[in-house]
Amino acid sequence: MALANKPGQKPVVWSISGSDCSGGAGIAADIKTGHGLGVEVCCLITANTVQNSQQVLNINPVNIDILQQQVDILLEDKPPGVIKIGLVANSYQLNWLALTLGKLKQQLPGLKVIYDPVGQASAGGVLSSLTSRDISALLPLVDVLTPNLQEAQTLTGLNQISAAELAQAVTRLGAKACIIKGGHKPGNSCDDYCLDSGVNYAPQAGENGISYRLTSPRYDTSYSHGGGCSFASALSAFIAHGYLLRDALTLTKAFINQGLSACQGINDYYGAFEQLGWPAGPEYFPKVMFDNGAGLNGAFAPLGIRRPAPREALKPGGKRLGLYPVIDSLAWLERLLPLGLEIIQLRIKNTEPDQLEQMVADAVKMARAHNTRLFINDHWQLAIKYQAYGVHLGQEDLHEADLAQIQAAGLRLGISTHGCYEFLLAQQLKPSYLAIGAIYDTQTKDMTGQIQGLENLSQLLTLATDIPVVAIGGINLERAADVWQTGVDSLAVVTAITRTADLEQAVRHFRHIMTG
Numbered sequence: 001m002a003l004a005n006k007p008g009q010k011p012v013v014w015s016i017s018g019s020d021c022s023g024g025a026g027i028a029a030d031i032k033t034g035h036g037l038g039v040e041v042c043c044l045i046t047a048n049t050v051q052n053s054q055q056v057l058n059i060n061p062v063n064i065d066i067l068q069q070q071v072d073i074l075l076e077d078k079p080p081g082v083i084k085i086g087l088v089a090n091s092y093q094l095n096w097l098a099l100t101l102g103k104l105k106q107q108l109p110g111l112k113v114i115y116d117p118v119g120q121a122s123a124g125g126v127l128s129s130l131t132s133r134d135i136s137a138l139l140p141l142v143d144v145l146t147p148n149l150q151e152a153q154t155l156t157g158l159n160q161i162s163a164a165e166l167a168q169a170v171t172r173l174g175a176k177a178c179i180i181k182g183g184h185k186p187g188n189s190c191d192d193y194c195l196d197s198g199v200n201y202a203p204q205a206g207e208n209g210i211s212y213r214l215t216s217p218r219y220d221t222s223y224s225h226g227g228g229c230s231f232a233s234a235l236s237a238f239i240a241h242g243y244l245l246r247d248a249l250t251l252t253k254a255f256i257n258q259g260l261s262a263c264q265g266i267n268d269y270y271g272a273f274e275q276l277g278w279p280a281g282p283e284y285f286p287k288v289m290f291d292n293g294a295g296l297n298g299a300f301a302p303l304g305i306r307r308p309a310p311r312e313a314l315k316p317g318g319k320r321l322g323l324y325p326v327i328d329s330l331a332w333l334e335r336l337l338p339l340g341l342e343i344i345q346l347r348i349k350n351t352e353p354d355q356l357e358q359m360v361a362d363a364v365k366m367a368r369a370h371n372t373r374l375f376i377n378d379h380w381q382l383a384i385k386y387q388a389y390g391v392h393l394g395q396e397d398l399h400e401a402d403l404a405q406i407q408a409a410g411l412r413l414g415i416s417t418h419g420c421y422e423f424l425l426a427q428q429l430k431p432s433y434l435a436i437g438a439i440y441d442t443q444t445k446d447m448t449g450q451i452q453g454l455e456n457l458s459q460l461l462t463l464a465t466d467i468p469v470v471a472i473g474g475i476n477l478e479r480a481a482d483v484w485q486t487g488v489d490s491l492a493v494v495t496a497i498t499r500t501a502d503l504e505q506a507v508r509h510f511r512h513i514m515t516g
Ligand SMILES: Cc1ncc(COP(=O)(O)OP(=O)(O)O)c(N)n1
Pocket: 324, 326, 345, 347, 377, 378, 392, 393, 394, 395, 414, 415, 416, 417, 435, 436, 437, 445, 470, 472, 492
């Protein structure tokens, strides 16, 4: 996805919410957040509220005729990528909104709707008299609902159940995804729980979607008026930029943590949340809670320079790994091994089990004879059986493979990631390398919705630790220098090797780029 921050290229978010005259919440929060995150915010104001840090005096709903005129005129030249809904002040507005969203969704097929069900001001005071029954009429049109724990309980009428069960109850009411925010729950950490039943393309999502928890330490500050609105508007902005929900939420949490951290320790004045723009440091990013039952404590072995020493130093002398061909046959291996590459992957798809086993056995023997590090894609049991140098696993495989067994057998592990959510998740397993893809569109595999681009790759590299990073997807000789200059440790390629007319020359050119 491209981060279109330049004027004229900004994604458009419509904010349908109330004005807060004290400046912290509602439309004010949405505009400040949108400005910081490179989206254009169009404002459809539902109410002109009278409030300060202590109380809400009046709501003053806006007539739906005015809202309808605004929809009509904006559709002419600023159609939305995302609609963010905040305060819906009365049932007229709610009914109008349900009708209007239904029409807009038909007219604009990619449109996403994010709804932050604002009922109460954080200073105290009721902002909307709508009942949960009223609100539930809107939910089938909502892609992501962002209630806090209390709002989710009110909406579903369910108490004393976990965030996971609450999120399920909310999605049963019609919302495609639900994020239960943990900001108001006491404790040292702040956990947000997400159930995504299919808002975005997510290859590992099962029938019931994916669920996860993002956790961060709690920031001690009451300087957070408008934090809830800013959360939903940041999420809207990231989704408008084209991020998958899981990445948009991870970035949103980092955005919120960054704002709260700027006011850490300030508790004597009830001020507005600080919208500081794009998250600028790894310290603001949450931990992605993940459990595949492997119970791993340690790290996988680093990428030693040559077999067979099992625990050699990571990238000795700071040497980057360079070219990483990903091939599917012994014939390719035979041609590549004499060229003295540091690392090769055998990626075999759709081959009969006996033939597959023989191929893995032979490949391991051949690579060992050339002291080349051979990773086996997918087939981790065979990799262990024949003592390959390493295993490469995709995100889906992480839930099925026995990582503890791979680690105990002394094999290295490489993991594919596609965005900050997967990157942070995989980083916790301390693999031998992390792959990021797809950098560009690729002919080799359907990577719809997961193209990172150089900008996103560079941002992900700011989250990297000392684990080497491999870039993959659409990399060829013309693009190699740009990708290499981001600072990745390796370029993994399929077609740039397998479709070249002159293999030796292609390898030589790649090497030249990577030493330059
Ligand atoms: C270096 C590298 N990065 C990513 C991949 C993709 O692996 P995976 O997600 O397991 O998908 P398939 O390759 O199995 O289609 C890779 N193979 N190598």
